Amino acid sequence: MCDGPPFGAARSRFSTAIGARxxxxxxxxxxxxxxxxxxxxxxxxxxxxxxxxGAVKRVIDAVASLEADGHQALAFTVLGHKADLGMxxxxxxxxxxxAFQNDLAATPLIPTYSFVSLTERSxxxxxxxxxxxxxxxxxxxxxxLEAQVEAFATRMEHYxxxxxxxxxxxxxxxxFYPMSKRRDSGANWYELPFAERKRLMGGHARVGRTYxxxxxxxxxxxxxxxxxxxxxxxxxxxxxxxxxxxxxMRFDEASARYAEFGPFFTGxxxxxxxxxxxxxxxxx
Numbered sequence: 054m055c056d057g058p059p060f061g062a063a064r065s066r067f068s069t070a071i072g073a074r075x076x077x078x079x080x081x082x083x084x085x086x087x088x089x090x091x092x093x094x095x096x097x098x099x100x101x102x103x104x105x106x107g108a109v110k111r112v113i114d115a116v117a118s119l120e121a122d123g124h125q126a127l128a129f130t131v132l133g134h135k136a137d138l139g140m141x142x143x144x145x146x147x148x149x150x151x152a153f154q155n156d157l158a159a160t161p162l163i164p165t166y167s168f169v170s171l172t173e174r175s176x177x178x179x180x181x182x183x184x185x186x187x188x189x190x191x192x193x194x195x196x197x198l199e200a201q202v203e204a205f206a207t208r209m210e211h212y213x214x215x216x217x218x219x220x221x222x223x224x225x226x227x228x229f230y231p232m233s234k235r236r237d238s239g240a241n242w243y244e245l246p247f248a249e250r251k252r253l254m255g256g257h258a259r260v261g262r263t264y265x266x267x268x269x270x271x272x273x274x275x276x277x278x279x280x281x282x283x284x285x286x287x288x289x290x291x292x293x294x295x296x297x298x299x300x301x302m303r304f305d306e307a308s309a310r311y312a313e314f315g316p317f318f319t320g321x322x323x324x325x326x327x328x329x330x331x332x333x334x335x336x337x
Contacts, residue, residue, distance in 0.1 A: 082147040087172035087217045089147040090273045092229055092284065093154060094136035094166040094318065099333045101161035108160040109326070109334045115156035116325045122149055127221045128328040129320030136165045137332040139320045141229070141286065143172070143221065161334070166316070168231055170273035170284045174213045177254040181206045222269045224288035227322050228295040231281030231315035242311040253307040260298075260305050267294045281315050288322075295319065 102108060116126045124144025131139050140157070142150055158164075184205040188198055234242035242250065261270060269288040276282045287295055302308050323331065 079148040083145050084147070084171050088143055088145050089150050090141070090143045090170045090172060090284070091150050091154060092168040093140045093142070093157065093164070094131065095138045095157070095162035096165050097137045097333045098161040098163055102334045105161060109329050111160050112157060112329060113325050115153055119149065119153045124149060125221050127227065127322060128325040129227050129322045130328050130331050131318055131320045133319070135316065135318060138162065138328060139318060141221065141227070143219070168275065168284050169279045170275035171278065172217050172219060173274040174216050175254070177251045178209065178213065219271055222288045224269065225290045225322055226292050226295065227320045228287040228317065229284065230317045231275065231279070231284050233282040233313045235311045235313055240310050257302065257305050257307040260302050264294065264298050267291065268298055292319065
């Protein structure tokens with residue numbers, strides 16, 4: 054869970070004027086499962102930024118306000134010309150995330166792309182019954198069987214909590230892309246039986262586990278919330294790993310036959326003040 058004061062405790066002290074007024078007019082909007090996630094991408098209006106040096110402080114204050122309210126924010130400069138600046142914000146209240154978005158809208162940041170999603174557990178996650186069946190097939194019985202199943206259940210509880218309530222990791226590089234499963238004739242993911250989809254995703258997960266320690270992956274759900282069905286955010290210190298993991302997974306059957314990908318964004322993670330300086334904001 055997030056560190057810091059209880060949610061909402063610091064609103065009146067830290068919220069910027071626009072965000073504070075917006076929050077006063079809205080109740081909290083908390084998902085029943087997981088947290089809200091916004092990926093926000095901007096160009097900088099450099100002429101306006103030069104005329105409004107105080108805008109730097111407004112953005113930094115907006116980030117501080119959001120984090121003081123029990124949410125997380127990650128700032129990064131975007132490589133290429135799809136955007137100058139990216140912000141990934143995550144937390145329990147969608148109204149608070151919208152207030153942050155509203156704060157940035159009052160600065161010399163011009164939106165170029167956004168993505169709305171929720172943290173989620175995968176429906177294909179192995180259950181204790183799955184693990185029990187696997188162990189029995191391997192000949193494990195009695196007290197040893199029960200001990201291993203219990204240990205598995207404890208690990209999975211921690212894993213699921215990390216998916217639903219993640220801490221954004223301190224890595225130098227972030228990659229983001231949206232994706233969906235195909236619904237083409239002859240390659241319709243949603244016509245496959247659940248057992249087959251679970252088998253395919255199991256193979257996909259095994260590829261991902263080979264990158265443990267080199268990349269951290271956060272998959273968030275966006276079906277019914279945005280134009281794609283999932284958002285994939287990758288955190289690493291080596292940009293080569295971004296290329297390698299996506300390339301290798303594309304050969305996996307779950308992707309090769311059934312995956313569609315949206316635009317890819319790659320950014321360098323920085324302190325918000327440094328990120329703003331690098332993309333052309335004036336001094337505060």
